[in-house]
Amino acid sequence: MNLKNIWRYIVVAVFLCAAIQFSPLVLEENKIEPYFLGMPFTLWFGIIMCLLVILLTAIGGYVFSKLKSEELKED
Amino acid sequence: MLNYLLLIGTIYIGILMFFSWRTKKKIKNSTDFMLGGSKIGVAIGLMTFAATLFSTFTLLGMPDFSRIHGVGAWIFLAFSDAVMVFLILWFGFYLRKRVGNSPYQGMSALLQTCYQNRFAGYLYFASVFLFLTPYIAIQIRGVAIFLVSAFPDFIPVWGWSIGIVLIMLIYSELGGLKAIIYADSLQGTLLLLVVWIVAFNCLNEVGGWTELFNRVASVDKKLLSTPGPTGLLSPQFLIASALAILMIPVTQPQLSTRLVIMKNYSALKKMATSVGFFAVLVILPTIIIGMYGAIYYAEASTAEFLGGVLLNEQHEIIAALIIIGLFAAAMSTSDSQLFAMGNEIKGLLRLKEDDNLRPIRLVILLFAISALIFSLLSSDELVLLARLSFSGTALMGPMILLGVFSQKPQGFSMIFLSLIALFIFILSNMNLFPNQIFSLRIDLFLMLFLGFSALVNFYLYRK
Numbered sequence: 001m002n003l004k005n006i007w008r009y010i011v012v013a014v015f016l017c018a019a020i021q022f023s024p025l026v027l028e029e030n031k032i033e034p035y036f037l038g039m040p041f042t043l044w045f046g047i048i049m050c051l052l053v054i055l056l057t058a059i060g061g062y063v064f065s066k067l068k069s070e071e072l073k074e075d
Numbered sequence: 076m077l078n079y080l081l082l083i084g085t086i087y088i089g090i091l092m093f094f095s096w097r098t099k100k101k102i103k104n105s106t107d108f109m110l111g112g113s114k115i116g117v118a119i120g121l122m123t124f125a126a127t128l129f130s131t132f133t134l135l136g137m138p139d140f141s142r143i144h145g146v147g148a149w150i151f152l153a154f155s156d157a158v159m160v161f162l163i164l165w166f167g168f169y170l171r172k173r174v175g176n177s178p179y180q181g182m183s184a185l186l187q188t189c190y191q192n193r194f195a196g197y198l199y200f201a202s203v204f205l206f207l208t209p210y211i212a213i214q215i216r217g218v219a220i221f222l223v224s225a226f227p228d229f230i231p232v233w234g235w236s237i238g239i240v241l242i243m244l245i246y247s248e249l250g251g252l253k254a255i256i257y258a259d260s261l262q263g264t265l266l267l268l269v270v271w272i273v274a275f276n277c278l279n280e281v282g283g284w285t286e287l288f289n290r291v292a293s294v295d296k297k298l299l300s301t302p303g304p305t306g307l308l309s310p311q312f313l314i315a316s317a318l319a320i321l322m323i324p325v326t327q328p329q330l331s332t333r334l335v336i337m338k339n340y341s342a343l344k345k346m347a348t349s350v351g352f353f354a355v356l357v358i359l360p361t362i363i364i365g366m367y368g369a370i371y372y373a374e375a376s377t378a379e380f381l382g383g384v385l386l387n388e389q390h391e392i393i394a395a396l397i398i399i400g401l402f403a404a405a406m407s408t409s410d411s412q413l414f415a416m417g418n419e420i421k422g423l424l425r426l427k428e429d430d431n432l433r434p435i436r437l438v439i440l441l442f443a444i445s446a447l448i449f450s451l452l453s454s455d456e457l458v459l460l461a462r463l464s465f466s467g468t469a470l471m472g473p474m475i476l477l478g479v480f481s482q483k484p485q486g487f488s489m490i491f492l493s494l495i496a497l498f499i500f501i502l503s504n505m506n507l508f509p510n511q512i513f514s515l516r517i518d519l520f521l522m523l524f525l526g527f528s529a530l531v532n533f534y535l536y537r538k
Contacts, residue, residue, distance in 0.1 A: 038284050046149045068168060
């Protein structure tokens with residue numbers, strides 16, 4: 001798989017995370033359960049999604065800089 | 076507490092002045108003053124970006140916001156910030172590429188070059204002035220009000236406000252952006268330390284993590300989900316907020332400047348990831364403090380809650396540290412914003428490296444005075460006012476993205492549409508235009524419309 005495709009998958013994954021986070025399933029009114037580590041659903045799911053996007057940022061940064069390595073030589 | 080405050084405050088201001096004095100010696104031209112030498116590494120980059128991004132809005136506003144609207148506040152800010160740091164990877168690369176090796180003259184001047192149209196720069200500057208000046212003002216006011224509640228009958232709100240603006244001006248005018256960046260590192264550390272100390276105290280008081288949420292459930296179960304007890308955190312509100320926050324590094328000059336002055340792209344990408352983790356570390360304790368407030372200060376006013384949880388319940392040294400931390404948080408964001416506006420003016424006036432800095436310093440002073448006047452007139456709803464500021468500047472996002480990503484000028488249509496959108500947004504906030512269009516919030520509708528228009532514009536000009 002080339003770097004361009006990996007970068008595209010990462011971008012799609014971030015959009016997917018946003019779509020899931022703002023979907024009616026997750027933002028269902030007054031949805032508290034299931035609890036996880038003592039936290040209500042909205043909070044723990046939000047934390048997981050947030051960490052996932054940050055992880056994608058870390059991987060995306062690596063892939064993007066490899067993808068643009070030629071242009072970054074001048075940087 | 077006053078003695079501790081004077082002691083910690085003197086040390087803090089002493090360090091700020093030391094930074095100013097040290098960096099002043101290295102300033103040789105206006106680029107050194109405005110861009111701090113443009114060689115910022117990961118650690119300093121992280122702290123200055125984070126300290127500029129997280130302000131009184133985070134430290135005072137978010138606990139109160141989550142106390143009233145519940146845990147959905149996490150999605151409102153933390154998730155939006157996470158997506159924002161991802162955008163930095165992409166936008167930062169193209170912005171740095173567009174700026175190239177020439178000294179960065181600010182976003183206004185860059186837009187004039189991208190669009191080959193001077194009006195693009197003026198429009199951007201007008202929106203930044205309109206929506207950032209009140210944002211600076213609410214931060215000054217937030218801290219001033221807090222200080223009045225800490226020391227009643229000592230100094231009035233306007234006195235504290237003038238004091239904050241004076242200190243901010245002295246050290247930024249002396250040492251330039253580099254002094255601000257060094258001070259941001261100190262302020263970012265202080266912010267993180269203070270917010271966690273308060274959160275741990277809250278958790279201890281309530282009996283631990285699980286007990287915190289059990290107790291909140293017994294007060295009001297709606298606090299544990301969206302849209303919260305008042306119904307504010309609806310999907311539309313959260314999506315519109317995410318789009319507005321996503322655009323912050325694109326549209327707010329104090330942050331876009333920091334993307335440009337990073338040493339290289341490698342430092343920029345690491346900084347972006349680190350800011351994401353920093354956001355989690357700063358926002359999580361504000362939710363804890365907010366939940367604690369929902370249990371013990373359910374019926375209290377904002378001032379009573381913040382005064383109680385941040386001052387009265389803390390040890391005197393911690394309370395003094397919190398006051399300095401708040402002061403630092405407000406200053407680190409406000410001075411960066413004022414300074415960035417000075418850089419925008421420098422670009423619009425097309426000043427060169429060796430030109431006299433007096434006009435820029437004068438403009439920074441004028442902005443500071445406008446912000447001071449606003450601070451004496453603005454309301455106390457920090458988070459919602461900050462969100463208004465984010466939405467107002469976000470309207471310029473599609474025009475900026477189109478200009479930065481395109482290789483050739485993109486005509487006048489996007490500038491015109493952004494101007495119309497800005498007018499509609501202002502009229503809507505003055506209740507002179509409907510708040511919804513096709514069942515969508517006006518800010519969400521305008522952002523989606525401008526985003527779509529930018530895409531169409533891009534493909535039309537490509538052909």
